[in-house]
Amino acid sequence: MEKKKIEGFEHIRYERPQLSQEEMIQRSEHFYQEMDQRRTVREFDPRPVPLEVMENIILTASTAPSGAHKQPWTFCLISDPSIKKKIRDAAEEEEKISYSTRMPENWKADLKPLGTNWEKPFLEEAPYLI
Ligand SMILES: Cc1cc2nc3c(=O)[nH]c(=O)nc-3n(C[C@H](O)[C@H](O)[C@H](O)COP(=O)(O)O)c2cc1C
Numbered sequence: 001m002e003k004k005k006i007e008g009f010e011h012i013r014y015e016r017p018q019l020s021q022e023e024m025i026q027r028s029e030h031f032y033q034e035m036d037q038r039r040t041v042r043e044f045d046p047r048p049v050p051l052e053v054m055e056n057i058i059l060t061a062s063t064a065p066s067g068a069h070k071q072p073w074t075f076c077l078i079s080d081p082s083i084k085k086k087i088r089d090a091a092e093e094e095e096k097i098s099y100s101t102r103m104p105e106n107w108k109a110d111l112k113p114l115g116t117n118w119e120k121p122f123l124e125e126a127p128y129l130i
């Protein structure tokens with residue numbers, strides 16, 4: 001594999017796999033089916049999750065592309081119930097203001113079928129917050 005070196009960076013050449021048209025279509029369909037399983041989660045299982053799993057999730061998030069590869073982020077992993085409560089209280093305070101004064105009626109109408117409101121009990125129920 002040929003690599004181009006630029007001041008501290010090493011470019012990795014992308015080798016396009018040799019696949020038949022049929023296999024490309026099949027793989028893209030499979031990828032779509034998998035991605036279509038993703039859902040917004042609004043209720044969380046309180047059972048514990050190994051810390052290693054959380055670390056791997058954060059490592060996965062850190063693979064996201066960023067401008068000039070500056071990775072301008074900090075991830076905080078929270079399991080302390082008193083901090084989770086503080087976050088819930090702060091989020092609910094803001095959400096109460098949003099629902100009562102910030103959101104126009106059509107926005108609230110769009111949210112209605114989802115059954116969500118200012119309450120965020122999941123912020124205390126989930127074993128971890130990131
Ligand atoms: C920018 C953005 C804002 C969202 N705002 C809310 C929200 O205020 N309340 C809520 O319950 N879900 C919210 N969602 C989740 C969407 O309702 C959800 O993605 C959509 O209904 C499709 O469902 P799915 O994610 O399960 O496929 C938001 C999603 C995005 C991307």
